[in-house]
Amino acid sequence: MIMMLILLWLLGAPTSAGETVMAPRGAALGPKVFWTTLGKECKFPFRQGGRIHHHCITVIVSRPWCSLTSNFDRDGKWGYCALEPRHPNGSVHTSRRMANPCREQPCRNGGTCIAHTLAFECLCPLPFSGKMCEHKKCYETIHLRYYEEGESWGRIYLRNVERCTCSYGHIRCQQVGYTACRSNPCQHDGVCRMIVATGKEVCHCRHGYGGPHCSFEPDTECYNSRGTSYRGVASTAASGTQCLPWNSDLLYNELHVGTVAAAPLKGLGEHAYCRNPDGDKKPWCYTLSKGAISWEYCAVPSCKMPLSSSRMMMFNMLPGQGNTKPAKATCGTKHKKRVSVARGRIMGGNSALPGTHPWMAAIYTGQSDFCAGTLISSCWVVSAAHCFFRNPLMSQLRVVLGQHHFNVSDGDTRTFGVEKYIFPKQFSMFNPTLHDIVLLKLKKQDGRCVKRTPFIRPICLPDADVSFPDKYCCTISGWGHMHEKADGYSNLQEAGVRLIPHDTCRKPEVYGNHVTADMICAGLNGCVDACQGDSGGPLACSRNDISFLYGIISWGEGCGRSGKPGVYTKVANYMDWINSVIKRRP
Numbered sequence: 001m002i003m004m005l006i007l008l009w010l011l012g013a014p015t016s017a018g019e020t021v022m023a024p025r026g027a028a029l030g031p032k033v034f035w036t037t038l039g040k041e042c043k044f045p046f047r048q049g050g051r052i053h054h055h056c057i058t059v060i061v062s063r064p065w066c067s068l069t070s071n072f073d074r075d076g077k078w079g080y081c082a083l084e085p086r087h088p089n090g091s092v093h094t095s096r097r098m099a100n101p102c103r104e105q106p107c108r109n110g111g112t113c114i115a116h117t118l119a120f121e122c123l124c125p126l127p128f129s130g131k132m133c134e135h136k137k138c139y140e141t142i143h144l145r146y147y148e149e150g151e152s153w154g155r156i157y158l159r160n161v162e163r164c165t166c167s168y169g170h171i172r173c174q175q176v177g178y179t180a181c182r183s184n185p186c187q188h189d190g191v192c193r194m195i196v197a198t199g200k201e202v203c204h205c206r207h208g209y210g211g212p213h214c215s216f217e218p219d220t221e222c223y224n225s226r227g228t229s230y231r232g233v234a235s236t237a238a239s240g241t242q243c244l245p246w247n248s249d250l251l252y253n254e255l256h257v258g259t260v261a262a263a264p265l266k267g268l269g270e271h272a273y274c275r276n277p278d279g280d281k282k283p284w285c286y287t288l289s290k291g292a293i294s295w296e297y298c299a300v301p302s303c304k305m306p307l308s309s310s311r312m313m314m315f316n317m318l319p320g321q322g323n324t325k326p327a328k329a330t331c332g333t334k335h336k337k338r339v340s341v342a343r344g345r346i347m348g349g350n351s352a353l354p355g356t357h358p359w360m361a362a363i364y365t366g367q368s369d370f371c372a373g374t375l376i377s378s379c380w381v382v383s384a385a386h387c388f389f390r391n392p393l394m395s396q397l398r399v400v401l402g403q404h405h406f407n408v409s410d411g412d413t414r415t416f417g418v419e420k421y422i423f424p425k426q427f428s429m430f431n432p433t434l435h436d437i438v439l440l441k442l443k444k445q446d447g448r449c450v451k452r453t454p455f456i457r458p459i460c461l462p463d464a465d466v467s468f469p470d471k472y473c474c475t476i477s478g479w480g481h482m483h484e485k486a487d488g489y490s491n492l493q494e495a496g497v498r499l500i501p502h503d504t505c506r507k508p509e510v511y512g513n514h515v516t517a518d519m520i521c522a523g524l525n526g527c528v529d530a531c532q533g534d535s536g537g538p539l540a541c542s543r544n545d546i547s548f549l550y551g552i553i554s555w556g557e558g559c560g561r562s563g564k565p566g567v568y569t570k571v572a573n574y575m576d577w578i579n580s581v582i583k584r585r586p
Contacts, residue, residue: 040079042066044121047250052288054114054121056081070249109133127169136169142205143212144233145271154195156204161193178202187264190214215264216273222303227276227283228266230300235272235285237296243272243285250293251286254353274298292404292491294354332460332547334358352494354404354412357477359459359547360492362400363440363536364407365392372478372537373440374549375401375458379449380582381440383536384552384569385423386432394418399442402455405491406479412455417443424577435518436554436569438536439581459540461584462548464575470501474522474541474550476566478534497523497539500565510563520551520568539568 045054046067056064064081072078102113107122111133114121124133127146135149142155147166154163157173164173181192186203190213194201205214220232235243244250246268247257255277257263257270266277274283283298334356361373361381369392373383381399397418400409409415419441426435442449450456468474477494505511505521515521522539539551551568571578578584 040068042079042081043069045250046070046072047293048072052250052292107133109136138166138169138171140164140171142210144210144216144218145212154198154200154202156191156193156202159204161195161202163195163198185213187214211269211271213264213269215267215269216271222301223276223283224303226279226281227300227302228279230274230276230283231267232273232300234274234283234298234300236274236299237285237287238299239287239296240299241287241289241296243274243298244288244293245270245272246275246286248286250288254286254293254295256286274300289354292354331458332359332542333457333545334547352404352477352492354492355455357475357492357494357538357540358402358453358455358457359538359540359549360401360403360477362403362406362479363387364398364400366396370479371535372553373399374536374538374552375450375456376461376549376578377458377582377584379442379444381442382549382552382571382578383438383440384554385427385436385438386554387536388421388423388438389429389432394420397421397440399440401450402453403479403492412453414450414456416445416449419443422581424574433514433555433567434516435574437552437571437574439578459538459547459549461575461578462550462572464572466548466550466572468499468541468550470499472499472541473497474499474539475547476522476534476537476539476553478537478553497566499541505565505567510565511557511567515567518570518573519554520570521565522551522568523565 042056043066045052047053047070048057048067053066056066065078066081067075068077068079069075101120105113106120107113107124109124109128111122111124111128114123122131122133124130127137127139129135129137129148137146137148138151139146140153140155142157143153147153149166149168152163152165154161154176155173156162160175161178162173163176164171177196178193179196181194181201184190184192185201186192186205188209189206190209191204192201193204203212203214205211208217208219210216210218215231216233217231218233220230223230223232237243246263247270257268260266260268260277263269263277267273267275268277272285274285276283281297282302283300284295285298286293286295288294359375361375361383363371363373363381363383365371365387369387371383371387373381376382394417399416399418400413401416402413403409404412421438421440423438424435427437428434450458473496475494476497477492479492500521500523502515502517502521505515505519506513511521520539534553537553538549539553540547541550542548549571551570554567554569556566557564
C-alpha cells in the first residue's frame, strides 16, 4: 500500500460513563465565547495540529469542541462546547445576534469585531484587553512591559520599594517593607531587594538598563555581529508583524524559555523582544502568520555592514566515506527554528514549521490525485514512479513548491508545470514497487525554473557510495492522511524514524523477499509512519544540519502498523541514472 506520514494520537475524552472517543481534529467552526459542558471555559487562542484556533472546531463528531489550555498538542485537555453561545457577560445570545453578532459593535475602545458562525471575538488595540476590550493595561516604564488590569508587581522607584497594581490603565503603588535578597537575580550589577509581604524579589537597575531583572538595554538601536548579545526592545518583525512573547504557550514545540538552556542569559523571558538564542545571522522572533506559528528576522539594523550575508557551512564526512559535500553548502539547509534536543512527541510526529522542509514539492494530478516530491535542483523534482504509472498528461500536472497547508497557495508558494517525467529503464507498471523513482522536469518561467527563497530550496543528493548506519534517525515529511482510514489531507507534518537493518526487514514476518537491495526500511514498532498521499516524499538524513535525500516514500502494509515499517526507494543506488538525466556532476 502507498505509504504516507501518519500522526495519530488517541486521547480519552469523556462522553458517558466508561466511554472514550478519539480526540477531535479538524476544520474551524463556531464562536470564541463558548463554555464547555465540563463547566470550564474554553482557552483562546489554542494550538492544535500546528494551527492556532480562535474559536471552537469540529471533526469526526458534529459537536464543536475547544481546548481547556493554550496548547492542546501538549496537554490534550478539551471539552465539548456548549450548545448555546454565550455572551462574555454570561447571557445567552439572541437569534438576532447569532445572525450578525457584530452588527451592534460589541467591542469597546476601538476593538475590531470578528464574526464567526455563532458569535464573535474582539481584536483589541494596545493597551486594551479582555473579551470585549473592556480592560486597559498599564505600561510600566521601569520594567518595559504591560501589566493586565488587576495584576500586581513590585518595583524600586526613586530608591523606594513599592508594590503596584494596575487599575484601568493607572498604576497605583504604595511603599512596602523589604529585606536583603538571598541571591541576586539582577543582571548588570543591579541592586536586589525582597518584599517581605510577598517574598518577591525586585531590582534597581543601573543607568542604561531596564526590565524586571535589568536585562534590557532600551537605548540600543542596532545589533553587533550576529546579534546574540542584542538586548534592545524592538518587537516587530521585518514584515511589520508583532512578535510573540518568548514564554507563550503556543511555542511549546519551538525555542522558548522552557526549552532553551540558560534562557535568561540568552535574553529570553516574559517578553516579545527580538533575540537570537540559536546563533542565527541576526535577531529574530516568532510570529503568528495565517493561523500557524512561523518566524521572521526582525526590523533591527546592524551596527555595521556585514562582510557577507551568505552562511558558510562545513560538512563533516561520515566515517569511512569519501567527500560527499563541498565546503560551501548550496543545498540541504533549512529555514528552521526547532529545539535541538529530543522532544517528547517525536514518536507521534509534529506539525512542521514553515520552511523546515523547503525541498518539499506537492504534485497534483488533475482534480483528485496527489503525491509528494523532493526538489533536487533548480529544474528537477524526484518522486515515486508508482504515482505516474497511469502516464498522466503533462497538462494535468502541476507542482507547487513552498507549500505548507495542503492545496493552499500564498505569497511563499510557487507553481510550475511539468515539461516531462522520466522513469528508469527497469521500472515496470506491472510491479510498481520495484525501481519506484521518477524524475520530473519543471517548465521554466521567464527563462528560469526555481528561484531560491527561505521556503524553497533543494535538498542535497548523496553520492552513490553513501550509506547511513542502521538505527540512524532520519526525517519523513508530507501532507498525507493522518491515519489509515482518513479521507483528507493535513498541513505539512514531520516525524523522526530510525533506519532498520536490511536483514530485519527481509524477515518472513515483516516483508520477506519483497524488499530488495534497492530499498530501505525505517520506523519499526512505532506510531510514526507514512500513509496515503505521502508517496514520493523524502526520507531525509542529515549530518551537521545538512540534509540528504536518502530515500523516497514508496510502500508498506497499512499505516503505522506494528511490525510493518515503511519501505523507501534507496536513492544512492540510482545516482548514476539521476546524474545522467539531469546532467549533474557526481
